[in-house]
Amino acid sequence: MIWWAVLGAGLGCYLLKLAGLSVPQRVLAHPVVARIADLIPPALLAALVTVQVLAAPGGGELVLDARIAALGVAVLLLLARAPFLVVVFGSAAVAALLRLL
């Protein structure tokens, strides 16, 4: 199943890029379509943050654990303009440390 997702979504993402270079410009001339397309990334990424941090492993319910503290650290690191790797592994280190205690 994972291979199907990898290959199917991989091919689909390529076709989305190719469509952008190939379809007539007027498709996106409609302001509402352009705006919705522009809002999809922030909506999905915000939802991914929420689910990744709050959902219990395997889904089904919300739990507060070390991940929320780690996200707080990620916010601080982003405010301090830390590079991507520092944000990601800095917050991992905080979660690991809290679980160790």
Added chain:
Amino acid sequence: MRDSLGVAIATGTYGLSFGAVGVTSGLDVAQTCVLSLLMFTGASQFALVGVLGAGGSAVSGAFTALLLGTRNTLYGLRLAPLLEYRGWRRAVAAHVLIDESTAMAVHRADRDLARTGFWTTGGTIFVLWNLTTFAGAVAGEQLGDPRDLGLDAAVGAAFLALLWPRLSSPLSRLTAALAALVAAGAVSVTPAGVPVLVAAGVAVLVGALAPRSTDAAAGIDEGDAR
């Protein structure tokens, strides 16, 4: 030149993170590397492995990746008249059509400069992204239990870092906040992976209902405003 170096370092560290997160989310090294070769768009790749790692189905993971991939379609629409490629050149160009290559091409004064910026950035990032994905995946395989290492928290931080620069307009901040609430509410009533897809509906609603004056598309349109 300094810009390119900054982009290269950022891509390298991003690729390392993706490789490590990929294998700790349940993919093997080959699957993680094929994603970087074939999909080659970071946010979608992170979304796919994130949804799978959180227990979501392959279908919802794939749909989330595709929805995030729609922004590359917008980039293509912007760049098509600038690059003016047909046939096989267009087919190859489409593969390296990503955030960074668009950013380096869209503001160029003429076609030659735009093409140079596009290919230099796209090509460099393609090579770096795949090498560092492989390195990260191999390193990730040597790690122990991902939870002990806090790597589940690292995925949330990665999504937040991707979200951060997209919160520049009030409308995008409103959309993000509503999407987070909707996703949280959907966790207990839908299978894993579905809450994220439900939250995409927020983008559709806000985009369709918000008054014209609060146009979030200002970010994309700034190139045309020159």
